[in-house]
Amino acid sequence: MSMSSSSRAKTILFWMSIAFVGVMLWKLVSASGQSAREDEPSYSEFMAKIDAGQVKEVTMYLSQNSYELQGEYVIPANRRFRITIFKEAAPDLTKTLRDKAVKISVRDLRTGDWTLTLITVVPLVLLVGFWVFLIRQMQSRGVQPLKTRQGDVRFGLGYDLHRLDAGRPFVVGGVEIPFDKGPVGHSDGDVLAHAICDAVLGAAGAGDIGTLFPDTDPQWKGVSSLIFLDQVAKVLQDRKQSIGYIDAVVIAEKPKLGPHFAAMKATLAKSLKIKPEQISLKAKTNEGVDAVGRGEAIAAHAIATLVNS
Ligand code: MG
Secondary structure, X not given: OHHHHHHHHHHHHHHHHHHHHHHHHHHHHHHHHHXXXXXXXXXXXXXXXXXXXXXXXXXXXXXXXXXXXXXXXXXXXXXXXXXXXXXXXXXXXXHHHHHOOOEEEEEEXXXXXXXXXXXXXXXXXXXXXXXXXXXXXXXXXXXXXXXXXXXXXXEEEEEEEEEEEEOOOEEEOOEEEOOOEEEOOOOOOOHHHHHHHHHHHHHHOOXXXXXXXXXXXXXXXXXXXXXXXXXXXXXXXXXXXEEEEEEEEXXXXXXXXXXXXXXXXXXXXXXXXXXXXXXXXXXXXXXXXXXXHOOOEEEEEEEEEEEEO
């Protein structure tokens, strides 16, 4: 839903930029056409035109040493003129204009220039900014591991196992459960959180928990594994992907996990920025077989689906 609207927005932006460039080119061409029709008479020619009553209206642009006069002839019609005179010649010229009842409007050239610059530069800056935006959009699309289409679903698998030792807090799915043993790990050893991390990262094509949060890095020592899930949620956000569903199974001989599933789902969902209904949890024992069966370890498997957001 959000993906289709964002691609629609990109299409609209693309055609808007094409239209914008088109309008700019048209303006440019028509402006150059206009200047070609512009007359630049000499001072005496211009005086003659005024005398002949061919000039009815003049705009004077004042600058430090010279005045620029612009306007349109009455005859020939629709023909513009532009003439620059020295300041010293202005009183004579103004008098002639007044005698011939030519309407004079005076403007400060600096203001005129400033407005002109603004009109020319602002659309250019906007255009360049827009191009940069489009190019960055395309580049960020290139970072994504797969070409994504609406409705694409990606799968990821995660697995983890931690040894159980006496005197460690027993943390599973971000929830601490009273028990005489707990997982040994660089972090809190939360097998469920770790398996979910790997499942989600796997589906995103964004590496795994070991490369993102290495157990040689002191900053992750003794931390809650929910921090990893927070980070994973950020990775997804950057990649414009979102979790569809997570299914997981925790294998432990003891204690009973079922009664804590609601709390685990709420906790995990909060860190992953999803709804608890998007998580399914199951518990198994290992029938007394192997290390997990003897209560020496705890393990978890998880699978996650990702959709484009
Ligand atoms: Mg682990």
